[in-house]
Amino acid sequence: MEFGLRMSDTPEAAQDSEGLLLREYWGVIVKRLWTVVLVFVVIVTGVGLYTFQQPKIYEASVTVIIDFEPPSVFGDAIDETGVGQASWLMLKQYFETQLQVIKSRHVAERVVRDHGLAENLEFLGLDKITDEEVLSRELEESDPAQRLMDMLSVEPEKETRMVHIKVQHESAQLSADLANAVAEAYRDQNIENRLQTMQDAFYWLESQYTAYESRLNESTRALTVFKEENPLLFTSPQEQQVITNNRIKELNTNLIEVEAMRRQYGYVLKELKAFKVENLGSSGVALLTESANLSQLTEKYVDLSQEEKKVLATYLEGTEQANSIKAQLALVEQALETEVSSIRRGYQARYDAYKGSEADLRKQITSVEGEALKLDQLKLLYEQVESQKAEQERLFELVQRRLNEVSLTKLLKSNNIRILDRATVPTEPAKPRVVFNLMIAAIMGLLGGVVLAFLLEMLDTTIKTQEEVERITGMQFLGAIPTIRDTDHRSAAKIPEGKTYRPDLHVGFFPKSRVAECARTIRTNILFMSPNKRLDTILVTSPSPLEGKTTTAINLATVMSQSSRRVILIEADMRRPRLYRAFGVEPATGLSEVLIEHATLEQAILETEIDGLDLLPCGPIPPNPAELFHTQRFLDVLEELKKRYERVIIDSPPVIAVTDAMILAQLVDGVILVSKAGSTRRELLKRSKELLEGIGANLIGTILNNVNFENRRYGKYYYYYRRYGQYYDHSTDRP
Template identity: 25%
Template sequence: MAEENQNKSALEKLATHNDEALLQRPLMAPARPVSNDDYGYGRYDESEGGLHVRDIWRIMRKRKWLILPLAALITLLVTIEVHRTPSVYEAENKIKASKEGGGAVISTKDFTVQADDQDSMQTMIVELTSRPLLESVVESLKLDQRPDFLDATRKRTVTEALQDIAHRFTGGTFGASVNSTEPNIKKAPTVERSAEESERLAPYVNALKGRLAATVVKDTRIIELSFTHNDPRLAADVVNAVAKNYIDQSHTRKLETFTDTSEWLTKSTNELRARMQQAEQKLADYTRNNGIFQSDGKTDITVNKLADMYAQTMKAETERMLKESVYEQVKQGRIAELPDTFADQNSSKLKEELNRLEVQDAELSVKFGTENPRVAEVREKIKILKDQIASTRSTLENKLKADYERAVRDERSLKAALETAKSDAVQQNQAGITFNILKEEVETSKRLYADFLNKMQQTNLQKVEQQKNMRIIEPAEVPGSPIGPKRMRTILLGLLVSLVFGIGLAFFLEYLDNTVKSVDDIQRFAQLPTLAIIPSIDAASQRAVKKANRRALTSGNETPNLANALVLRDDPDDQRTAVLPAEHLTSVVEAYRMLRTSVLLSTAGSPPKTILFTSGQPGDGKTTTAVNTGVSLAQLGSKVLLIDCDLRRPTLHRALRIAKQPGLSAYLSSDAKPEDVILSTRVPNLSAITCGPVPPNPAELLASDRMRELLAWASQHYEHVILDSPPLLSVTDPVVLSTRVDGVILVVQAGRSTRDILRRARQELTHVGAKVFGVVLNNLDMRREGYGPNDASYYAAGSYHREHARRHG
């Protein structure tokens, strides 16, 4: 204890500078321009830079535990998401629409009533998706009572998606499958629905319209009708129900034309039959009352004139009745039921255009909303058409009214003329005239009755003969496989995208990582050769380290044999530096042997005597590297001296398990001889000078003449002198020592030391003219950095020996 106190007192006497002076670099060699070629450092060839396939593969191997889990996770999420989307099935049927020619229903001398149900194919497409038809389908299939119909677009939950995945991958053993109910198709009545009922059915109608598609097969009269849904049976039921309801309603509309005509003819025939019976009764009564039993048919001119006048009057009255009936229909708004003779062809065309625009308005309102400009444009056209139809109706009503009034005037005129003729004929065979009039009235009534009865029978016959001009030629079947979503394609695309994203993220992280990780980084950013790559120990070696430490603690052995061992770490905060037999670390031993070879070949002529080990920052492994290099050189039989020049945080004594006293600081601050501070180690041929007491002015001590004399004396008595110095960028001690040794070895920890630190360390050394042998890439995790098992020795040997060959010819 007394000796230690004496050494500390001597050190305090040398503290002649203040703390600020210690931050400066004392006794620095004058700066001179230094070229890389002065020390044989190869300038990095930028043409060799860039990203090669080997580098890409290394980065991918390094980041594989980022890329693969990320790809697996994204692919799993994509798989779950695509299985959350229900499978979509499409059912399709085909409808054939036959051509229909127009046929006359009623044909008389004055008018013709025709039934023409010729619709264009495009009109059929619009009618197939019209709201009234789809409402009938909803009611016939009772879709409003099936909640699953509107849930077709609802995504499954994650649990349901996982069950579906399990069901598919296990072939139906596990998970849930698609269930569907049997259809119950009923013909919906074609009745006018209230606004409230249509509003209630609107969601179901919109769902049908959004999934229903109708197209015309080119150059045919066949319509392909398809419907998509997540229930395959329901899809088939819906498309078949739409086709069936449309065919039935089309046939019903066609029959309505003949039904209306037949009803009008029946009513007119009944009226004519009553009139005929009245005329016959009048003739019989007149004959009986006037005692007329027969007529010879001989009459004068007055009688013939009276008979003709009566016939014209009856005809005028019949025409007036017909025109009155037509006019009454127009007044009641039943223009559609008018015979073709009286109907306005322009009005029919306007109605067809109005129907088409109303269907288009419904479709655009559902698709774009009521505020869309296209909807407003269609509604403006509908308004204009309605005005034109109203104008046409008014014109037609005025025309028919004028015809009716003219017929009334003609009838009145003829009746007045008839009364005049009767007055004239009163004086002539009044009984014969009256008899002939009544007889003519009976015959006229019979002819009209027979004509109308014949037409009524023809209409009823044509009504019975009417057939459906459309039929389903290929009904829809339950689809066996879905049309979407394309799950496998989406999953593969997700896998590809996730791999690309993972690889891109790996390269991005690699770009952000500015630490030194490879020989190429050292050559690129420091233009220095790599002397060796020291790999990190694997898990098995770490377990061996812990076991060796426990064994050492149990046995209480503080000074193990280091002849065939390696020091594994030199953490200043760890009071127990691990020492492991070399047989446990074959790869590390080989790496240090490579470093030993590089050191011996680092100078021309003879191996270097004094070597300084330093690093850019603490914790890079400089002490471990220095000790193991000294052990490796000592194993060749060379006398090696290790000097702990880290007078601030010394660790060499713990690495070698030797005493800390007296140490280098005691020698530099006193008149002691070098032999007094040199300690022997358990490694043959290996001696060491530890730090000793930590001085207050380490930089000045290391720059003193005593340090120069120590190095000179050690060079004469030892073949190799290895100096362990503090980190280069933290203090000025390594810079001072670098000018007094044969060469400097810079230790860089892979994945920890940044490129800027490496570049600055090299600049600090070259600025004072220090000779840098090269760099040791320490603690490189070969697996993590993506290298193969033999890449470390390959890259280190290749880098150094190529540089050595270039420098020494």
């Protein structure tokens, strides 16, 4: 059986296909209902028996709180959580470690030792042993710590720091006592570990305190010596550097002023050195106006120069007037020269003074800059020495503070493990959980039964539905024949007197039954398949024996004869003939003797109790049926029968079993391949179709026999037939 959705062309068809798929599933469950029920009963019964045989186990639980660190009482505030700057990963690893510590053998051995569990027979489960020798041996082989570890479980509360410590035991009181004992042992062990750690830390810090105190004293002395050896640092290096920088700035300012004055006097001095009386009209002479005497002499010289021009314009050179004015000019020029020389000497003195000041200032700046460079070097050395002293002070204070904290912590005995809720004696057992186990068993039983049912169905490779037949063979599906039951339309009151009901002749006895209607549907499909070419001879065969081909051949011949046609049914299965028994006759001769010309057709053909239907039985079983069908005599017989009857129906042996069907398939107009629902294997049906196609047989189509229409797997495919049969269930017609 295949499970899956079928492809459909329309939404309506898709919905119908899904409905059929669900009905197929339900059909599998109904078909193998006893398998589902058996698995359900076995699993539920087994789980129930196992559950009720188990001893009652009680579970007690203690709730503890695990902090990352105990509350810190040092500093400005109390840290209740103690996590500080710890990362999430560190916290996770810490709590996971603590959970493993609780379940550790070390804690279990502590509980065993403190509470004498090694001799507690109830705890060890040996209290019911009466034999002293056996009890002694069991005590020697017992492992109390491991037994306690097996009873113990630890469950953290999500998104909290709470942990539930649970102990299971057959004794309710002992389970509570053990749970409390484990929590106390874990807490006490944690305190002892912390105290031991604190003690070790105290000794180490004490040794470090002495060492850092000595180092601090050395650093202090080194700083003092450095200051004494470097008196330049009468203040702090930072202040000294500010003072030096201000001195350099002031000297640079004075240098700029002195340099400016020196340049100014140098310029004036240069003009004075280049002074000539005849150049009194130039720009440089204006500087000489700073002297009042020089200004008077200059005015006088200018007046005399103008007077000379006037005299020379009137008198000739060498005259008394000319010589007198020139003598006066010479005296004034001499006075001017004397005055300018005096002024020049004054400017020279000032120039030299400013030049000396400039040189002195430059020397001072160079000296101060040297001091500043030396100060920078001393500053670095000072900061290094001071930094060493400060570091030693910090370390000393840190060690001193930690030493005080450790000393106080030892006295406080602080712990990061707190017991929040102690275990109480449980009143109800935790195991076995009867209702839960039975519910799980019921669910598993149902699922196991259904799974087994579907597994068996999938392992079943037989043909069951029209879809499988069409998919495997690719041939036209002619129809389905329902299962014929003895209770279908066959009560004794419905059978005419003088006749005996035979299932193979059901269609003849009950022409209005659903079996007959299905057979007529097949007849109609065959006739419509070849409207232009008559199918005078039709071979009915199957892949294997016992698949209903003989009954199908009878039904097909019957419905064809009911349509006012003369039909003959040939029993060509000479290996396992059954047609003569189906019609209730004992023929004296048959087809085998006709073929060897020991009898005529008139002697071999028998009339049946169905109008229009004659029977050519097999006759005596020959040793070589296949060779008889290869003869010309068989072809002549077949042609003769085609002339006498409108339809010739041949019941042949199975395709896979013998070669008779292969020979006959080449001699007829069409071949019908019959398969039995729930019996014919897919590979045999496919192989039969391939063999018939290989010899060039005209395959009309396939028929699915022995279909149980009461099974929901067939859905609406056979809805019409079921309704038709139900309609005639109430009919009073007789055959």
